[in-house]
Amino acid sequence: MADSIVLVLNSGSSSLKFSLFDLGKQQELMNGLADRLGQNDDEAALSWKFEGVKDKQTIAGADQAKALETLLQLLENKGFASRLSAVGHRVVHGGEYFYDSVLVDDLVLDKIKRCNDLAPLHNPANVLGIEQMQKLFPGLPQIAVFDTAFHQTMPKEAYLYALPYELYREHGVRRYGFHGTSHKYVAQQAVKQLGLNPSQHGIVTAHLGNGCSATSVLNGHSIDTTMGMTPLEGLVMGTRSGDLDPSLHQFLAQRLNIGIDEIxxxxxxKSGLLGVSELSNDMRSLCDAAEEGNEQAELAVQLFCYRLAKSICALAMPLGKLDALVFTGGIGENAVRVRELTLNNLKILGFELDTEQNGKHGSDNNGVITSDSSTCAVVIATAEEWAIAQDTARLIGE
Structure with a gap:
């Protein structure tokens, strides 16, 4: 692994994120973002950070293909293109086809495309990124890493909806879960940091960002999670409602005279933190506004933490025991008040917050933000791109 350079791509319909890793030195060499793609927008650009210096190149009117070509030229200019060992692609939905990351071939690509209906905003863009990189780097291994794969160990009683069974059998209607790469990574880190038994542990991981989900991890395997067939189910999020009454659709359609697409x-x-607060989907802004007396901002924060705590309680049930609760993601890693409110709602599970450590994000206590006699809660930074790079290296044997 002396010179194992891996490119990690997250290809979206209007953006392209990338990270470049040296696996031998275990360090990130470069990262960046191409945004405003495919919109005939003069502001489309590729921005990146290399050796601590930020730079930017306008690629007016670029689509994803042009953005990837521009990225390739950048990598050539920096001397990395010829040193690439593989490309790791984040793919949102793998359906029931994929339980792990895989080396991409024609059969794999076909199966990813069959999942397009399950993630119509994401999978087609993920596929396009893979196909474009195959053209730009013929013969270079392309690895698909799925958001859903980690959750394929859930038992049927956890992933099935109480619907006519033929909907599952014929149309794949079931709960799939997302954020799997993050949940898997932070659970593994928790085992290492806290000295837990790798083959006998129970952890709840809470990935909290603009999108939020929580997962039960038993002995390294996901056995339940909050997101469902789509990322709309589950926790309150930045702009997503999370769980609600399915009959709400009919009520809103009749009362507001709007269609299913608008709903x-x-x-x-337009829901979640943004909808309740009528102010912002950003937790930092809402916490600041709440401190200044904005009642709806305070309500949004309280609702978020209440629903999160309820879900954590539910996810602890199938574990049998709870060794640790992990906070991760932008909110989980940084929002002191969210962690405080959530843990105060979880005293039934034995959590006792250490206010001082929580204020420091557990930085000088191995991430732990609870008292010694308490059930453990820990802050662990997620590193999805690094996890994808490691999976990529594993599959190419480096």
């Missing part, structure tokens, strides 16, 4: 758009883009 779905509302639940995904």
């Amino acid at each position: 779905t758009d509302m639940l995904n883009k």
